[in-house]
Amino acid sequence: MATASPNPSPTALSVPSSSLGAVVLTESATNHEYPVHVINDSPNSLVARIVLCYWDNIMGPCVRHLWNSEAQGMHVPQSALDYIATHTLSGEITRDEDDPTIDFRFFLIRESNLIVTSFVFGAIGGNESVVHSLSIVVRQEHRQRCLELQALMSSWMLRGIHHLRVYLEKETGDTSMDRFTPYLMQFIQMLTSLNESGLPGRISDCDIDTAFNPDCGCQFDGHFLCRAISSHLISARCSVVVGDNPNKVNKMIATLGLFLDSAERQCSRFVLYGNKSCPYSPDLFLQGFLQSASGELNTSLKDVHLSQRPTTLIDLTTQEVKFSCQPHQHLALQYRAVKRKLNELWTGRADNTFPFRSIGAKIILESHFYLLPFFSEMFHTFDEPETLVTNLFEEWKLLPPNIKQHEAYISQFISGLDRKAMTLIRFVECETNCGQNPLKISVKKLRQDLSLKVPGDFSIVLATAEKLKPGIFHFVTKGNNIDPAEFLDSF
Amino acid sequence: MFGGYTEVAAYYVDNEPLSSSGYPELPLPEEYIPPYSTPDPWHQKAACQEDFILIAEFSEREGPKPVITIPTNCCQKAKNGFDLNDFSVRLMSVDFQTVAGDSFALSEDSYVLVSETKYGIYAYVHHFTLYDSQARGFVRPFCMAFVTPDHGKLIASHKEMASEFSKVSHCFKYGNLLLFVKDMSYYLSDLMYTKERFSDFEKIREKEKENDDENPQELLLLEAFNNPNEDHILESVTEQxxxxxxxxxxxILDVTTVLMNDSDMEQRFRTLEQKSRSTSESNEGNELSSENFQYSCSLHSESGQPWTDAEKVAQHRPSSVNDLEDSWNMDHYEMYKPRVVRTTNKKGFDESLRTLHELCRWGAKEGLGLLRGIHRYFSRDMTTLHIERRDAASIEPSPGLLTIGRSVQLNFLSCAGPLKSVSDEVTSPCSLVSSPSGNITQRWLSDDTLASFHSAESFLSCSEGASSDESKRSSLDRKLSEPEDVAGCASAFSSEYTVVRPDSLDFQSAVLFPQVPVISAADHITNLSTKSLGHGFLSFVGRYAVTPHVLFSLLCGRPLVIIGTTRKETDIRAMVTALCCFVPGHASHSVCAWLTRPLKLTDLSKFRLVGMGREKKSMDQLVPNSLKNYVSVLNMETKTLSCPAYQGGILTEIYKKRKAFRHEKPYLSYIHSVLYDLSHKALFYYHAFSTSEVAATNEITNSISTAERSRYQFLSNKFGSKLRLADCDIKIVQYLVEVIKCQQIQFLHKDESFPGAPQPNIKLQPSKCTVFKMS
Known part of the structure; x- marks a missing residue:
């Protein structure tokens, strides 16, 4: 069992817009000591501990650093930490330390009732590159929750590990951990926010109305609502809603949440404000923010391109619907954003130079609610015509008011989209022999063949197909464009 | 919309800010920037593009090694230097089943999700331990891994996979437990016998010590050396x-014997044993035939390679799994004769370790069967799995489920709260859900494995009450021969929707609400084969310009009869197969691929699509004149189609798309999508119009005036136009709603608490027919 050293040297780390804090202690295993950050998180935090282990050439698998949740207050025995070190690193003895790939493991420590999600990677340890593992430790009763959030957690951890590798290259051991800790605290804060204000698996289980609830009326302009839903569907169902009224923002979030499946709702949250406010979190499907009276937003959307998906921005005040980029362009822009972020960490200075230049009407320069004016250029107005959502809305208005389960109606609409997407996928598979040959027909012809002549309808179906067959969006659209790799050469 | 990367590239400033002055001299090393990779929707960069299951063992002799793969040759096309042996080492090199303590304890299964990013593959790994009286520590660690290049599949299906692999593990372990307990019982009797013999041996030795003045020790050793018998072994044991x-x-027996309490599993093993015996008896003298070797998976030798015949002989192994099975007797323990055994160093290293089949016996056979099912189920792509899950969620409550061609469309009652039917006051959703008799999915849910859960296989094999052999026969092949008397009904046909009550039929029987298996459209497309419903439709459409009229008859519930001479039986059967994916309803419809007797009125209550044939002379009698107004007839001899003309957009669009789709899979998928859209409109029609007060009153009352009926039709058409439906398309939607209403009525009728519920009816719809020449 590890014990805290008698004279710990607490170091409070401040995190902007966060109620979390961290202090550094030292714990000792059987043969060596390692520093411990104690994180003052909320009792609703999911994570019990985060463990960084590495392969010591003399000692073998060792714990290198520990981030301990104070609120969880859970006793994790040293044997469990040793188990994690051994079981994540022992099988990696033949791994090339310079291998840039990151592998993952997900397992249960039955004796300690712990669920562990580990990521194995090579990074600097001491003076040379050695194999490391970063493990998120969660109590076993959260297993299902952990699985639901697996993709989200993986995305955050992979991004974090890229940061950590830069820190470890640049700084000495302890300093690098101090610099990495705020990222982990944001990660824990993001998970906590989902626990406290996340969408339920079924929208009807929450107290918040939707625009489709016949008892409450729509409250949103029909055209605006259709544009918001369409753009939401096209941007891989990932949206940020902003407004000055929390109830209205939450109502829009709940409405858009109807178009998500249960797992996606687990990675979405209602608006947080006051003491619970939380900064923008990449990779969430839905999140909301409040604007001040002067129109300023209480967060920065600078990291919007770091997200795995493109993002729709819905402004309830101005009734504007914007999107971060076209879905097929997102991958390249995401790569650009990651590279930029890592350069910032490497140089130690923020890069506030916006890489885009104004190109007239395509870029909205006059948006009023961003802290930094150049971020307004990151979003484009959504103006694609479509009929699928508009028709759904029109048909929904025909329903008598006593029909309660609007959630089921939307679910059946989504099933219809799934079938259209399946047709598109099977069509492309047969035409290209499952991607072995390029798609020879144009997007326009494809739209005609699939009876999706309206551009927005095709975009919605293609985005649905992307959800079912990740990568098909790029495959279908790349025939008309230059290859992204060439595009990236310009960076 | 798709301006492209060039457009985005134009957004970028010419001078890259990151390379501007002020940055440190050393740029960020390239290795710290994650590599850019283009999306790979079909996993072409992965070492293995197809999913497979691997069983690996941590052999005490050779270390980790692959044992079995499903399918057999899964890694033949592996790329990037992927090696199954190396992968087995990776999976088994870390022990996830450590059991604390010195004494024997059973280890629980454990699972791990792992990635091999280098190879682009991911695996769900299920670790389990078998027990072997001949192994070190009595344990034989194994693992089963479902390996896939699709990471999302493992996360989305993790819960199901864990559950299914646990079932397989249970089969293996239970079969193994039976053998292990038996072995250990024998070993215990050996030890007891040895103890007895040792006691005697000690007494004799003491006597010899007393009587013999010479060197007795040397004498005994000499005897033992010359004659390695029991005494030699007894020499090496101690009382302690x-x-x-x-x-x-x-x-060990205390710990393990209490676990032998799964009588169901033992019964399944007995069934396997009986089947095996009957098979081996029928195939006597042909033991090495491929039919006898029932596993499709590979069986590896100790070296990890499939056994050669020479190796089998050399190792005195059975030459086939059937040979092994001959020695697996569930009920008869042979009389065991105990022998003297060593207590230490009893392992003979010249003996090879037992294989999985030898360790688990019938459990291996049962478990491998389940594994093949798991592979069939999970190896389908995520699109299919995702859509199938959504479809499975919409099958309850069953009276609200609309199927077309037995393919699940949507549920009319899942969004209605209380059941909205014409008999609204006498039912509740609770009764619908809880009643097992109304549960069409009963057959599915009672299945033990996902292998036959929702799969196309189950669609073809799950007809109610069918035996396993019969179940392989498609329900399309049913022929009718029973005589039925339906004379005298023609006079009732006067109004547009005529109601005839066929009292001569026993609707209380299974005809009313048969448990017809249904499938997901996604699975239908994925597993499309020459036997699948809808196969040949693309060719049908290409051949016949009258397709929209044919489909119209089917989708608005008008029976379609395809007639021809017996020589055209194959063609007619093929046409029925191609068209039956357009027959709505799973509870009341039926399709008959080939009928040789004349059509009868009662047939119209059962059939919506019939293939008929006779000799040319008597062909005209197949459809009596009295019925010709109520059925559409496609005559293969005269090349004519007699049916109501279709004037709408949806079915014409299906016909026009025949040229856009060169392959049947996407074309049928497109058709499923169009049918779903129609069903979705029917859903709105049902809730927003059909169950409204005025509409319900008009529909359930037969005695309404012509004016009222016209008004109803006017309102219906008006509502249809709001749904962007043309006249003929509204009729299709109306019929789909009718199907749901009939299902609800039939369901209520089955419920004993409503004895006064109306009998189901035959609805006949005389329409003005047009004769089309089929080109």
Whole structure:
């Protein structure tokens, strides 16, 4: 069992817009000591501990650093930490330390009732590159929750590990951990926010109305609502809603949440404000923010391109619907954003130079609610015509008011989209022999063949197909464009 | 919309800010920037593009090694230097089943999700331990891994996979337990016998010591060397060693015997044994035939390679799994004759370790069967799995489920709260859900494995009450021969929707609400084969310009009869197969691929699509004149189609798309999508119009005036136009709603608490027919 050293040297780390804090202690295993950050998180935090282990050439698998949740207050025995070190690193003895790939493991420590999600990677340890593992430790009763959030957690951890590798290259051991800790605290804060204000698996289980609830009326302009839903569907169902009224923002979030499946709702949250406010979190499907009276937003959307998906921005005040980029362009822009972020960490200075230049009407320069004016250029107005959502809305208005389960109606609409997407996928598979040959027909012809002549309808179906067959969006659209790799050469 | 990367590239400033002055001299090393990779929707960069299951063992002789793969040749096309042996080492090199303590304890299964990013593959790994009286520590660690290049599949299906692999593990372990307990019981009797013999041996030795003045020790050793018999073994044992071994074995038996309580599993093993015996008897003298070797998976030798015949002989292995099975007797323990055994160093290293089949016996056979099912189920792509899950969620409540061609469309009652039917006051959703008789999915849900859960296989094999052999026969092949008397009904046909009550039919029987298996459209497309419903439709459409009229008859519930001479039986059967994916309803419809007797009125209550044939002379009698107004007839001899003309957009669009789709899979998928859209409109029609007060009153009352009926039709058409439906398309939507209403009525009729519920009716719809020449 590890014990805290008698004279710990607490170091409070401040995190902007966060109620979390961290202090550094030292714990000792059987043969060596390692520093411990104690994180003052909320009792609703999911994570019990985060463990960084590495392969010591003399000692073998060792714990290198520990981030301990104070609120969880859970006793994790040293044997469990040793188990994690051994079981994540022992099988990696033949791994090339310079291998840039990151592998993952997900397992249960039955004796300690712990669920562990580990990521194995090579990074600097001491003076040379050695194999490391970063493990998120969660109590076993959260297993299902952990699985639901697996993709989200993986995305955050992979991004974090890229940061950590830069820190470890640049700084000495302890300093690098101090610099990495705020990222982990944001990660824990993001998970906590989902626990406290996340969408339920079924929208009807929450107290918040939707625009489709016949008892409450729509409250949103029909055209605006259709544009918001369409753009939401096209941007891989990932949206940020902003407004000055929390109830209205939450109502829009709940409405858009109807178009998500249960797992996606687990990675979405209602608006947080006051003491619970939380900064923008990449990779969430839905999140909301409040604007001040002067129109300023209480967060920065600078990291919007770091997200795995493109993002729709819905402004309830101005009734504007914007999107971060076209879905097929997102991958390249995401790569650009990651590279930029890592350069910032490497140089130690923020890069506030916006890489885009104004190109007239395509870029909205006059948006009023961003802290930094150049971020307004990151979003484009959504103006694609479509009929699928508009028709759904029109048909929904025909329903008598006593029909309660609007959630089921939307679910059946989504099933219809799934079938259209399946047709598109099977069509492309047969035409290209499952991607072995390029798609020879144009997007326009494809739209005609699939009876999706309206551009927005095709975009919605293609985005649905992307959800079912990740990568098909790029495959279908790349025939008309230059290859992204060439595009990236310009960076 | 798709301006492209060039457009985005134009957004970028010419001078890259990151390379501007002020940055440190050393740029960020390239290795710290994650590599850019283009999306790979079909996993072409992965080492293995197809999913497979691997069973690996941590052999005490050779270390981790692959044992079985499903399918057999899964890694033949592996790329990037992927090696199954190396992968097995990766999976088994870390022990996830450590059991604390010195004494024997059973280890629980554990699972791990792992990635091999280098190879682009991911695996769900299920670790389990078998027990072997001949192994070190009595344990034989194994793992089963479902390996896939699709990471999302593992996360989305993790819960199901864990559950299914646990079932397989249980089969293996239970079969193994039966053998292990038996082995240990024998070993215990050996030890007890040894103890007895050792006691005698000690007494004799003491006597010899007393009587013999010479060197007795040397004498005994000499005897033992010359004659390696029991005495030699007894020489090596000690009383304490024996007591410890007996105590240990008794403890093992105490721990394991209590687990032998799964009578269901034992019964399944017995069934397998009986089947195996009957098979081996019928195939006597042909033991090495491929039919006898029932596993499609590979069986590896100790070296990890499939056994050659020479190796089998050399190792005195059975030459086939059937040979192994001959020695697996569930009920008869042979009389065991105990022998003297060592308590230490009893392992003979010249003996090879037992294989999985030898360790688990019938459990291996059962478990491998389940594994093949798991592979069939999970190896389908995520699109299919995702859509199938959504479809499975919409099958309850069953009276609200609309199927077309037995393919699940949507549920009319899942969004209605209380059941909205014409008999609204006498039912509740609770009764619908809880009643097992109304549960069409009963057959599915009672299945033990996902293998036959929702799959196309189950669609073809799950007709109610069918035996396993019969179940392989498609329900399309049913022929009718029973005589039925339906004379005198023609006079009732006067109004547009005529109601005839066929009292001569026993609707209380299974005809009313048969448990017809249904499938997901996604699975239908994925597993499309020459036997699948809808196969040949693309060719049908290409050949016949009258397709929209044919489909219209089917989708608005008008029976379609395809007639021809017996020589055209194959063609007619093929046409029925191609068209039957357009027959709505799973509870009341039926399709008959080939009928040789004349059509009868009662047939119209059962059939919506019939293939008929006779000799040319008597062909005209197949459809009596009295019925010709109520059925559409496609005559293969005269090349004519007699049916109501279709004037709408949806079915014409299906016909026009025949040229856009060169392959049947996407074309049928497109058709499923169009049918779903129609069903979705029917859903709105049902809730927003059909169950409204005025509409319900008009529909359930037969005695309404012509004016009222016209008004109803006017309102219906008006509502249809709001749904962007043309006249003929509204009729299709109306019929789909009718199907749901009939299902609800039939369901209520089955419920004994409503004895006064109306009998189901035959609805006949005389329409003005047009004769089309089929080109």
């Amino acid at each position: 060693g024996l007591a410890t071994a007996i105590r240990e074995v008794k403890h």
